Amino acid sequence: MSISAKTTVMILLMGILLSLSAFYIQRSIVYPAFQEIEVDYAQNNIDRVVRRLDAQRKTIDLTVYDWSAWNDTYTFIQSGRQEYIDSNLYPDTFLNFGFDVALFLNLDQEPVWGRVFDFPSDGGYVDLTDSYLDEVLSATKGFAERIDPEDDIDDQKTSGIVVVGGIPVLFAMRPIVRSDGSGPRKGYVLFGQFLDDELISELSEQIVQDFSIQPVSKTDATASPDNYTLEAINRRALSASRIYSIDGTPSLRATAILPRSITELGRDITFYGVALLVLLCTILAVALLALFRWIIIKPIMGLKADISGISNAMDYSLRANIRNNDEIGALSREFNSMLEMIERANAELKRLSEHDPLTGLSNRLALEKKLEQAWEILCRTGDPLTIMLVDIDHFKLYNDRYGHQAGDKSLKRVAKILADAMQRKSDMAARYGGEEFLLVLPGTGADDAMAIAASIREQIIAEKIEHDCSPVEPFLTVSIGISSVVPHSDLEMGDLIRAADRALYMVKGSGRNSFRYEPVDPASQKQ
Ligand SMILES: Nc1nc2c(ncn2[C@@H]2O[C@H](COP(=O)(O)OP(=O)(O)OP(=O)(O)O)[C@@H](O)[C@H]2O)c(=O)[nH]1
Numbered sequence: 001m002s003i004s005a006k007t008t009v010m011i012l013l014m015g016i017l018l019s020l021s022a023f024y025i026q027r028s029i030v031y032p033a034f035q036e037i038e039v040d041y042a043q044n045n046i047d048r049v050v051r052r053l054d055a056q057r058k059t060i061d062l063t064v065y066d067w068s069a070w071n072d073t074y075t076f077i078q079s080g081r082q083e084y085i086d087s088n089l090y091p092d093t094f095l096n097f098g099f100d101v102a103l104f105l106n107l108d109q110e111p112v113w114g115r116v117f118d119f120p121s122d123g124g125y126v127d128l129t130d131s132y133l134d135e136v137l138s139a140t141k142g143f144a145e146r147i148d149p150e151d152d153i154d155d156q157k158t159s160g161i162v163v164v165g166g167i168p169v170l171f172a173m174r175p176i177v178r179s180d181g182s183g184p185r186k187g188y189v190l191f192g193q194f195l196d197d198e199l200i201s202e203l204s205e206q207i208v209q210d211f212s213i214q215p216v217s218k219t220d221a222t223a224s225p226d227n228y229t230l231e232a233i234n235r236r237a238l239s240a241s242r243i244y245s246i247d248g249t250p251s252l253r254a255t256a257i258l259p260r261s262i263t264e265l266g267r268d269i270t271f272y273g274v275a276l277l278v279l280l281c282t283i284l285a286v287a288l289l290a291l292f293r294w295i296i297i298k299p300i301m302g303l304k305a306d307i308s309g310i311s312n313a314m315d316y317s318l319r320a321n322i323r324n325n326d327e328i329g330a331l332s333r334e335f336n337s338m339l340e341m342i343e344r345a346n347a348e349l350k351r352l353s354e355h356d357p358l359t360g361l362s363n364r365l366a367l368e369k370k371l372e373q374a375w376e377i378l379c380r381t382g383d384p385l386t387i388m389l390v391d392i393d394h395f396k397l398y399n400d401r402y403g404h405q406a407g408d409k410s411l412k413r414v415a416k417i418l419a420d421a422m423q424r425k426s427d428m429a430a431r432y433g434g435e436e437f438l439l440v441l442p443g444t445g446a447d448d449a450m451a452i453a454a455s456i457r458e459q460i461i462a463e464k465i466e467h468d469c470s471p472v473e474p475f476l477t478v479s480i481g482i483s484s485v486v487p488h489s490d491l492e493m494g495d496l497i498r499a500a501d502r503a504l505y506m507v508k509g510s511g512r513n514s515f516r517y518e519p520v521d522p523a524s525q526k527q
Contacts, residue, residue, distance in 0.1 A: 004297050011288050015281040022277040026270040034266025042230050042240035042258050049211045049254045050244045052203050053170070053195075057159050057246065060191050061172035063097055068174035068189040069153065069181055077104055077176045077187035080112050089113055091125045094191075098199075101136055101169055101192035104176075109144050111137065112187065116164075121198060128165075135164050136192075143173055144188050146247070153181035161195070161244075161251040163215055168195040168252055195252075211256040216243060235267075236260055299328040307335065316343040356431040358408060359415030367430035367438060371493055374426070374442040378487045386449040386484035387496055388439040389504045390418060390456065393477045393512040394470045395435040401469045410465050410476055411435060417459045421452055438500075446484040446517055453480045453515035461513075472513045479507040480515035495520045 067073055076084035094102050094117055103114040114133050118126040139162035146158040159172040171192030175185035193199060195213055204210045231239045241255035306320035316339050320332045354366035362370065371387075378385045392398070392414060399407040418429040418437055424444075432438040441449055457478060465476035481504025485496050503518035510516075 003300075004293065007292050008289055011285045015278075015285045018281050019274065019278045023274045026273050030273070031266050031270045034262055034269070038238070038260060038262040038266075039230060041262055042238055042256075043228055043242075045209055045258055046211075046228065046240040046242045046254060046256050048207050048209060049256055050242055052207045053213075053244050053252075053254065054246075056193070056203065057170055057172060060099070060170065060193060061157055061159055061174070063099070064172045064174045064189050064191050065154075065157070067191075068176045069179055071179045073104070073176050073189065074178050074186055077106060077112055085113060089115070091115075091117060091127075095119050095125060097191070098193060099191045100194045101164075101171060101190065103136065103140070103188070103190040105144070105188040105190065107185070107187055109137075109141055109188065118194070132164055136162075136169070139164055139169075140171065140173070140190060143190075144175075147173070147175055147188075149175070149183075149185065153177060156185075158247065160246050160249065164194075168213060168215060169193065170195050209256055211254055213244075214241075214253045214255060216250045216253055232260070233257070236264065238263075295324075295326075296328070299323045299332075303328065303332055303335070306332075310339065316346060356415075359412055359431055361415050361419060361437065362428050362430040364430065364432065367428065367432065367440070370428045370430070370440055374440060375487045375493055378442055379489065381443075382486055383443045384445050384484050384486050385496065386441040386444045386446060386482065387500050388441070388449060388453055388456075388515075389432065389481040389497075389500045390414075390437040390439065391479050391481075391504055391508070392435040393472050393479055393508075394467070397469050398467050398476065401467070413463060413465060414460060414476070414478065417456060417463065421456050421459075438497075444484075446482065446519075449482050449484060450515065450517060453482055456480065457513070457515060472511070477513035479504055479512045481505065481507060482515060482517045483520060484517070485520045491520065 072084055072088070075081065089102070089104075094100070094115070098119070100117050100119070101115075102117075104112045105114075106112055111133070114129065114137070116128040116132040116136055118128050120126065140160075143158050143160060147156050149156065157172065157174045159170075161168045161170050163169070169192045171190055173188055173190040175183075176187045176189055177183050177185055200211065200213060227243055229239075229241045233239050236259065238258045238260050239255060240258055241253050243250045244252050244254050302323055303320055306318075310316065310318045310320070319336045319339060322329050322332050322336075354362055354369075356363045374385055392411075395407065398410065402410075415429070415431070415437070418439060422429050422439070422441075424441075426442045427444075428440040430438050430440070439452075441452070444452075457480065460476060460478050461473070463476070466474065467476045468474050470477070481500045481502065483496050483499035483503055485491060485499075487496075499518045499520045502521075503516040506518065507514045507516045
């Protein structure tokens, strides 16, 4: 698997992991937080509804207080005087207060005066006394017992909700006493309101929150008064309800349908948050991959192309381009210094493979190559190729007399003289055998070669290398065989060497320490 593929997989996995983490965080932390806010919001709103109902109850109670602690009412409940009725108890009075039920009861909770009205919104009133008075009396019967005569007069009150004609009635009741609050109580005043659709809608408008009311069920009656019920109707709406208890008695259930805009917002934030993160991860992954390809893969591929080019060409003088000043740049530099080492090692190997380790002159291998090249070139140019075979005289005797190591030193000294005698770049001095050397002089004619040979001979004599057992001279001497030819296709290199060898042989035969020229045997030419 390529680095690029591995990195792609790694970045993709990281992106997926990041997105999943974001999704998990959004679902398990962010979204539930919004749901909690929604619960708070729903409870606050249903609390407002309950508070508004309770405020309504207190308003009724305050009015009841006005009427019940009043000398006129105190007298009326005992006498039942028509005058009190005429001046106070007419429908408009209750229309103004919005009370549908008004009862003035004696101590036996029997009505001295009682009316049940309906005040339609289009004005006027409908007297429902005949239809509902008995039902009201029976529903509210017993509430008077809840009023403790021992309490402070301000606290002598009760209130509640009873159902009359299928509609809940919110009422307040107080004992009738004198205006100064003194008793003894002579009866009860009870005012109430039908919690009908009209009133509920009016209350809803006041608190800017629609709600509905339902009678308490048996389960509600035993439930905790602060019990909230929250139910999701669908993704957009929520039903929140709470029991409204009066004096610890569950009296009705108030329900509000609330929008789930907070949860919807949470859902949107979760969705768009995760979507945005996935998008960002994707963009980031693509950008990272592009950057990675540009910073890492491209230079690596460039380096790889350079390396392939160099190894295919096997040209270690070439160098990889340094593209970056980073780790890949360092790798390229290391590679280049390795190439330098290979180049140096190759040069050294080449030098070793073409030179004689003792004398430093070219060896037999390099000599053969040189002769072939020179032969080929001179075949074309028509210039002569001259060679000289140089042999140290009686070197065996020298070795025997002075030892092998001394022999080596002398070989080096002779080799140095021969190397120095090579004046042209194209000339070559090579070690041909043990104490035998071959000089290649391309483009040098026989006459010049003879002069060079003479010079070599003299220089070696001048070197005065002691050789006291030599029958020739008491110092080292050489014999030189020379031959020269203009190379052409009818001749072979061997013919030239044989001619030089013949010349050398003749020198040896005639006392050594001399040089001689022998032409190539014409008989050796191809027919
Ligand atoms: N010290 C040393 N001696 C070498 C080396 N190579 C060859 N020789 C010696 O050179 C000598 C050559 O002996 P021969 O071929 O008999 O020739 P020569 O004694 O010079 O006699 P002529 O050539 O006839 O004058 C041998 O004793 C070799 O051991 C070398 O590298 N070092």
